[in-house]
Amino acid sequence: MRRSLRGIIDRLYTVFAIFAFLVLIIPLLHIIISIVINGLRRFDLELITATPGSLLGSGGGILHAIVGTAMVVFVAMLISLPLGFFAGLYLAEFAKGKFAHFLRTLISILAGVPSIIAGVFAYTVIVITYGFSVLAGGLALGIIAIPYVARSTEEALESVPMEIKEAGFSLGIERWKIVLFIDVGYAKSRIIAGFLLALARVIGETAPLLVTVLGGINIPSNILSPANAIPLVIYQYALSPFEVWHNIAWSAALLLMIIVLVLNLGVRYYLKIKMIY
Amino acid sequence: MSRNIWNLEESPLKRLVKLDPIEGVSLFFSVLLVVLTLLFIGKMIIYSLPVFEKFGAGFLVGTDWIPRKDIFGALPFIWGTFITSSIAILLAVIISYGAAYFIVEIAPPKVREFLSSVVELIVAIPSVIIGLWGIFYVVPAVRGLLKPMLSPLSFIPIFSGETSGYSYLSAIIVLTLMITPISTSFIKNALENVPIELKEAAYALGATRYEVFRVVSKPLIRRAALAGIILAYGRAVGETMAVVMVIGNIPNISISLFNPGYTLAAVIANEFLEATSVLHISALIALGVILFAWSLIVNILAILVLRRVSMR
Amino acid sequence: MLKYLLKTPKFWLIILMFGLPLVFMVSAPRAITLVGQGATFPEPLIIEWIVHFQKKYNNITVVYKGTGSGAGVKAILSNTVNFAGSDAPLKLSEWEEANRRHGPILHIPEAIGGVAVVFNIPGVDELNLTGDILANIYLGHIEYWDDPNITAINPRIKLPHERIYVVKRADSSGTTYIFTDYLSHVSSEWAERIGKTKAFIFPDELGDRGLAGYGNAGVAQVVQQIPYSIGYVEFAYAVKGELKAAALKNKAGKFVKPSLETIAEAAKYATNLPDPWESWHNVSIVDSPGESTYPIVSFTYILVYKYQKDKTVCSALKTWLRWILTKGQEYSEGLLYPELPQNIVELGLSAVNEIQAEENAESGALLVGVSLFLMIVAPHPKGVYNE
Numbered sequence: 001m002r003r004s005l006r007g008i009i010d011r012l013y014t015v016f017a018i019f020a021f022l023v024l025i026i027p028l029l030h031i032i033i034s035i036v037i038n039g040l041r042r043f044d045l046e047l048i049t050a051t052p053g054s055l056l057g058s059g060g061g062i063l064h065a066i067v068g069t070a071m072v073v074f075v076a077m078l079i080s081l082p083l084g085f086f087a088g089l090y091l092a093e094f095a096k097g098k099f100a101h102f103l104r105t106l107i108s109i110l111a112g113v114p115s116i117i118a119g120v121f122a123y124t125v126i127v128i129t130y131g132f133s134v135l136a137g138g139l140a141l142g143i144i145a146i147p148y149v150a151r152s153t154e155e156a157l158e159s160v161p162m163e164i165k166e167a168g169f170s171l172g173i174e175r176w177k178i179v180l181f182i183d184v185g186y187a188k189s190r191i192i193a194g195f196l197l198a199l200a201r202v203i204g205e206t207a208p209l210l211v212t213v214l215g216g217i218n219i220p221s222n223i224l225s226p227a228n229a230i231p232l233v234i235y236q237y238a239l240s241p242f243e244v245w246h247n248i249a250w251s252a253a254l255l256l257m258i259i260v261l262v263l264n265l266g267v268r269y270y271l272k273i274k275m276i277y
Numbered sequence: 278m279s280r281n282i283w284n285l286e287e288s289p290l291k292r293l294v295k296l297d298p299i300e301g302v303s304l305f306f307s308v309l310l311v312v313l314t315l316l317f318i319g320k321m322i323i324y325s326l327p328v329f330e331k332f333g334a335g336f337l338v339g340t341d342w343i344p345r346k347d348i349f350g351a352l353p354f355i356w357g358t359f360i361t362s363s364i365a366i367l368l369a370v371i372i373s374y375g376a377a378y379f380i381v382e383i384a385p386p387k388v389r390e391f392l393s394s395v396v397e398l399i400v401a402i403p404s405v406i407i408g409l410w411g412i413f414y415v416v417p418a419v420r421g422l423l424k425p426m427l428s429p430l431s432f433i434p435i436f437s438g439e440t441s442g443y444s445y446l447s448a449i450i451v452l453t454l455m456i457t458p459i460s461t462s463f464i465k466n467a468l469e470n471v472p473i474e475l476k477e478a479a480y481a482l483g484a485t486r487y488e489v490f491r492v493v494s495k496p497l498i499r500r501a502a503l504a505g506i507i508l509a510y511g512r513a514v515g516e517t518m519a520v521v522m523v524i525g526n527i528p529n530i531s532i533s534l535f536n537p538g539y540t541l542a543a544v545i546a547n548e549f550l551e552a553t554s555v556l557h558i559s560a561l562i563a564l565g566v567i568l569f570a571w572s573l574i575v576n577i578l579a580i581l582v583l584r585r586v587s588m589r
Numbered sequence: 590m591l592k593y594l595l596k597t598p599k600f601w602l603i604i605l606m607f608g609l610p611l612v613f614m615v616s617a618p619r620a621i622t623l624v625g626q627g628a629t630f631p632e633p634l635i636i637e638w639i640v641h642f643q644k645k646y647n648n649i650t651v652v653y654k655g656t657g658s659g660a661g662v663k664a665i666l667s668n669t670v671n672f673a674g675s676d677a678p679l680k681l682s683e684w685e686e687a688n689r690r691h692g693p694i695l696h697i698p699e700a701i702g703g704v705a706v707v708f709n710i711p712g713v714d715e716l717n718l719t720g721d722i723l724a725n726i727y728l729g730h731i732e733y734w735d736d737p738n739i740t741a742i743n744p745r746i747k748l749p750h751e752r753i754y755v756v757k758r759a760d761s762s763g764t765t766y767i768f769t770d771y772l773s774h775v776s777s778e779w780a781e782r783i784g785k786t787k788a789f790i791f792p793d794e795l796g797d798r799g800l801a802g803y804g805n806a807g808v809a810q811v812v813q814q815i816p817y818s819i820g821y822v823e824f825a826y827a828v829k830g831e832l833k834a835a836a837l838k839n840k841a842g843k844f845v846k847p848s849l850e851t852i853a854e855a856a857k858y859a860t861n862l863p864d865p866w867e868s869w870h871n872v873s874i875v876d877s878p879g880e881s882t883y884p885i886v887s888f889t890y891i892l893v894y895k896y897q898k899d900k901t902v903c904s905a906l907k908t909w910l911r912w913i914l915t916k917g918q919e920y921s922e923g924l925l926y927p928e929l930p931q932n933i934v935e936l937g938l939s940a941v942n943e944i945q946a947e948e949n950a951e952s953g954a955l956l957v958g959v960s961l962f963l964m965i966v967a968p969h970p971k972g973v974y975n976e
Contacts, residue, residue: 010485013375017383020375021392024461027454028399031410038413054640055633055829056923074610083313086306094300103307106314112572113317114515116545117565121317123549124324131624131669134614143317146310176299204403207517207542211549214624216652217639222619223611226652231405235518238409240806242829246413253406264401268394345761345788416814438797441754441815526759527801536797547803551660551760 032257039254042247047255052217059244062252064219068134068227069203071220072213075138076145076202081195083142084149091150092157093179111147118143119208132214132226140208145198152194156187189274193267200263204256206231230256318569325563328556336563342528344548349560351567353528357540358568360445361520362513364534365452369509372457374502377464382486393465399458408522411451416442416523419450424535440535443525449534451519456509463505467498500583507579511572517542541568620650621905627654627661627674628763629804630823631700631889634924635674638917642909649905655804659761659787665892666690671906673892674699676763677787678869685868693895695944696869697937698888699913700926703852704767705827705834706885708819709812710734710749717742719838720775720876720884726819727755728778729794734817742838749817752798756811756820759801761787767887768821771875821885824852825925839884840876847883853927854879855886862933865940866895888933895944903946910941 046061053060087107091100122140126133160183168178184191206229209215214226215236228236234252237245328336328349339350380392420442430436440446471494479489525537526547541564552558625635632655639651656664658675662683665673668691678696679687687694706723708716722738725731731738735748758765766787773780783789791799800815802808805822809830812820824847827834836844845851858877863869869890876884891910897903914937918928929937 006485006488010487013378013487013490014383017375017379020372021379023372024376024396024399024454024457028395030414031402031407034410034414035406052636052640054637056637060640071614074614078607078611083306083310086303087310090300090303090307094303103311106311108576109318109573110314112511112515112569112576114517114542114565114568114572116515116517116542116549117321117569120545120549120562120565121321124320128669150310174297176297179299200401204405206403206405207546210546214652214654216624216650216654217636218620218622218643218650218652221617223614225619225622225650226624231403231518234409235405235522238405238412238522239803239810242806243831249409253409256403257406260401260403261398264398343790345786412814420815439752441800441811441818443800443811443814525800526803527799531797537800547759550654551656551663 035250035254035257038247038250040251042251043254044251047248047251051219055242055244057244059242059248062228062230062233062248062255064217065228065230065233065252067219068213069229069231071134071223071227072137072141072209072229073199073203075134075223076141077195077199079139079142080145080149080198084146084198085153085191085195087146088150088153089157089179089184092154093183107147107150110143111151113143114207115140115144115205116207116210119211122208123211127212130224132212133224134213134220134227135223136212137209137227137229138223140212141202141205144205144208145202148198148201149194152197153187153191156190156194157183159190160186189271193271196263196267196270200260200267203263204231204260206235210235321562321566321569325559325566327559328563331556336560337567340530342544344552344554344557344560347554347556349556349563351541351560351564353530354539354541354544354564355567356530357445357524357528357538358514358542358571360534360538361448361452361524361540362510364449365456365513366506366510368449368453369457369460369513370506372453373460373464373505373509376457376461377468378490380461380465381468382490393462396458396465397462399454400462402455404455404516404518405522407451407455408519411447411519411523415447415450418442419444419447419535434532435534438531438533438535441525441537443523443537444535445524445531445538446534447523448520448538448540451523452513452516455516455519456513459509459512460502460505463508464498464502467501467505468494470501471497503579503583507575510575514572514575515542515568517546521546541565541571620648621901622650622652623671623902623905623909625651625653625661625672625674625891626656626664626670627892628658628676628889629655629806630658630676630702630764630767631674631926632805633825633829634700634921634926637920637924638913641920642912642917646905646908646912649909651909655806657758657760657787657804658763658766661763662892665694665894668894671893671897671902672910674889675892676702676887676889677766678872678890679892681868681870684870687892687894691894691896693866695865695891695893695895695940696863697865697891697893697910697914697940698929698933699891699937700889700921701852701856701886701929702889702926703824703847703855703883704764704771704821704885704887705824705832705847706819706821706837707809707812707827707830707832707834709816709832710751711816713746713748714833715743715746716833716835717838717844718835720771723837724772724776724779726753727757727772727795728776728782729755729792729796729798732798742844751817754798754800754815754818755791755795756800756802756808756815756818757791758788758805758808759803762804763787763887763889764805764821764823765789767875767885770873770887771885774876828925837884839880839882840878841880841882843880845881845883847885849922849925849927851881851883852886854882855884856927856930856933858882859888859930859933862936865936866943893944897944897946900946903944907941907944910944911938914938914941 050061051064119140122136126136168182209229209232215228215232216226220227230252234249237249337351340352341348341350384392420440424440427436475493476489479493520540521543526539527537528539545561545565549561635653658677661673661675664670666687733750734753735750740748770785773785800811802811805826808820809822809826812818812832813830834847836846839845855874855877859874874886914934921928
């Protein structure tokens with residue numbers, strides 16, 4: 001090919017690449033800007049301290065959803081952390097061929113479960129007998145979270161340098177102590193980062209909650225109480241014709257975004273700090 | 278892949294007896310997880326059986342969905358999921374390569390990390406928020422901007438017809454936005470890991486930046502890129518909220534992207550709570566099983582393909 | 590290993606961090622929860638009621654989900670909710686099934702509402718329509734807004750040559766029931782082809798002009814967003830959504846727009862109402878006579894069983910029902926639902942008095958763990974969803 005033609009192609013691709021990047025970034029900026037601008041309207045103290053109020057007034061706040069999210073995510077973590085952590089631990093430390101392969105495949109399968117199906121499952125198990133509840137929502141979100149926790153735990157433990165394990169081995173330390181203190185200890189920050197990222201992932205999930213928690217205006221007091229959640233209330237209010245609720249939806253979205261952002265950036269920052277030695 | 282330095286040739290039974298507490302606890306939870314997952318899958322399959330009993334394989338190609346009359350056919354939803362996720366992943370791949378190339382090759386090295394963080398940020402945005410943005414901005418844009426812009430092309434079937442804005446196109450737009458960052462970050466990471474010596478050698482031979490990318494980098498990143506694309510595709514197939522808020526939720530099968538449509542995940546989310554009969558619930562769960570199987574098949578294909586794609 | 594762990598402070602920290610909230614969540618007294626599901630028709634009013642009711646009775650939690658009358662009926666038939674809301678009275682077959690499965694079921698009119706025919710035509714604020722034209726629009730026979738049938742009764746309005754987007758309810762809906770009840774009254778073709786029903790599919794003639802929304806809110810939003818569309822929503826949604834409502838020709842031949850007064854007029858013609866314990870499948874107040882009566886009006890009902898399983902739930906339920914029939918009515922007009930006439934209030938109250946509890950049944954959250962496992966493991970027979 002002639003030199004100039006090759007140069008032109010190179011420049012064309014450069015233009016395309018810039019264009020592609022902009023196509024990706026500009027909508028993102030638009031989303032963030034519109035959330036901020038629309039969300040500031042109701043981003044007030046009332047939003048987080050009040051329960052829904054009269055449609056004839058300002059519409060109240062989303063305290064019920066904030067409490068609901070906290071409770072549902074708590075249950076989800078309660079379910080997914082032990083299951084995910086120990087599964088990841090097992091795969092990284094004690095894996096033995098067929099069972100390990102099977103377990104890993106199953107975790108991959110779980111990772112591919114569409115979130116709405118997790119909700120449907122929780123419905124058939126819990127809602128049918130105990131009704132719409134925090135527990136049902138937590139189970140659904142827990143199912144979604146398990147693969148994240150398991151994979152990040154496994155990866156974190158795999159990153160432990162062999163020398164450290166061998167050093168412990170050669171010192172005659174019992175196996176369980178090596179695993180628990182040395183391996184987990186070394187990978188602790190990465191493991192916790194994995195937990196927090198799983199949390200950040202499920203805190204924004206809506207589909208499974210649609211069929212498990214009912215989404216009323218009460219503040220849940222008990223694990224079997226029906227509840228609402230921040231992403232769910234955004235959905236409900238966005239789909240309504242009431243301007244009052246649209247405003248709250250945007251503000252709730254702003255709140256949720258801030259939470260998710262803080263979690264994600266916080267994890268990144270936390271890892272950075274821990275890695276400096 | 279186990280870095281197991283403890284057991285060398287012990288039989289499983291012997292190992293079971295020699296279990297130490299940590300291994301025991303881990304094993305317990307792992308088995309528990311396996312049991313629960315199998316029960317999950319089993320339960321879903323059992324619940325979906327009634328509708329297959331009634332319609333047989335015809336359920337998969339049935340075009341009518343009339344819950345009131347207990348008539349169920351999955352095709353409109355399979356079509357919707359297929360069309361939206363296929364076009365979305367196509368666009369995502371094209372954009373991803375370009376954007377990753379930009380971040381790694383064009384942008385100044387100092388801003389590279391910042392830019393990739395920004396791109397990964399999109400992945401973290403909950404889908405309901407993207408749906409919220411979609412209702413108030415994308416839908417009106419499709420109706421007021423894109424439709425008029427594309428009207429000269431309306432002789433092409435996929436651009437024909439009128440639109441309310443709630444359409445396959447709106448769903449494709451939000452899906453593309455949601456999944457592109459996933460494949461972009463995989464490709465970008467892989468590009469960064471291409472050994473600098475290889476690239477320098479190519480430059481030394483007089484290659485342009487693009488030629489280095491095409492000839493040296495692309496083949497090397499094939500594996501990682503494919504992994505990222507598969508992941509992105511899986512996300513597109515299973516995405517519920519953003520799609521349900523902008524697609525119009527009408528179970529029809531149409532070629533025009535401007536028409537409203539429906540996807541597997543969307544119909545389950547909308548109709549599950551109001552399912553009025555055993556058959557209706559079974560049909561919805563069957564759609565879920567189809568959805569589940571879809572991502573499973575894609576993952577299996579990915580593993581098969583990845584095995585063939587050479588690494589180095 | 591355990592001995593060691595017990596001595597580690599971090600271990601206890603983790604136990605506390607997770608254990609303490611869990612203990613609270615499991616042992617916290619549950620406010621008595623009343624769960625209702627169903628019609629979106631009265632939903633704005635019910636939401637308002639819950640807000641004020643809970644201020645007074647804060648040990649009772651009421652949750653109401655607007656899932657559509659169809660879902661509400663299904664829920665009460667399978668007894669998965671304490672009460673259901675439906676604009677459509679139970680069909681005779683449904684009523685008989687309810688009685689068979691869970692005992693006598695009550696229809697309590699909780700509110701009256703009108704179904705507004707809303708439209709979105711840029712630049713047009715007023716529109717006259719007749720029932721016949723409306724039926725033809727929904728049947729697909731009338732395609733453009735400037736169709737001669739429409740322009741004939743709207744001489745002073747400039748209607749554009751634009752296709753009409755027709756919006757219906759995607760879910761099973763009592764509002765659809767009321768709307769189609771009216772269309773069946775005024776159009777024989779409609780009565781024959783579709784009839785009065787909670788859900789219908791668009792006739793083929795509509796082509797790609799048919800749209801659907803979930804819930805009254807969904808339809809309102811679609812009409813809001815889509816120019817040249819027409820839809821039907823409960824009146825409060827039209828006003829709150831700032832949608833324009835068409836003036837319909839009533840039985841007396843007058844074009845009447847929906848309003849508190851014109852809707853309330855229809856209630857005057859609600860005579861010969863059955864006993865709340867009887868079937869209400871024949872009750873209809875659409876297309877009522879009267880000069881200033883709005884034609885598409887209906888009661889919306891609370892469906893509840895006479896026999897309740899739990900004593901505390903039963904008394905909470907009765908408190909709630911009595912409150913909405915009395916104090917609750919004060920909020921109705923603010924949200925554009927006319928107050929219930931006194932005779933109907935008394936009808937409802939007398940029926941509520943007869944609700945009674947059987948025995949006390951309490952399931953503690955502590956049983957959850959064991960039962961949970963059994964639930965996952967136990968094979969389910971088909972048809973489990975209904976019980």
